[in-house]
Amino acid sequence: MDRIEFLKTASSAAVLLCLGISLESCSKDDDKKDLASNPFSFTITESPFNALENDGGWLLHPEQDVLLVNVGGNIRAFTSVCTHTGCSRQWSFPSGNFRCGCHGSTFNTNGNVVSGPANGSLAEFKVERSGDTVTIS
Ligand code: FES
Structure with a gap:
């Protein structure tokens, strides 16, 4: 492989790598x-x-991308993948709403947007409780 061929191959790989990360x-x-x-x-x-x-x-579940909250005695579960640009680990819960720390979107305990920039609700998961065991599906 000559130098020009090497550079073509290397630059193609770099472009694909960048696209892969971006996508x-x-x-x-x-x-x-x-x-x-x-x-x-x-x-x-x-x-x-x-x-x-x-x-x-x-x-925020320590291993799953799931937000959990007790609402009037009922556990509810939502994806922690923010509908804005996908941050999933920087959540807080001020004033009874979920707040994404990446850009400040807030969601209520129904998963609906309270304030943007996000404009889509958080997907909700099914929660079943049997005694002290809670199952999320
Ligand atoms: S990713 Fe959550 S507000 Fe931007």
């Missing part, structure tokens, strides 16, 4: 995980999930 970061395909096929469970009395035992308690 992945913009992908909306995994905004809602397929938890129906791969549900997960936790014990609500164990830390950190015991934060959900009281009305208004919330947490």
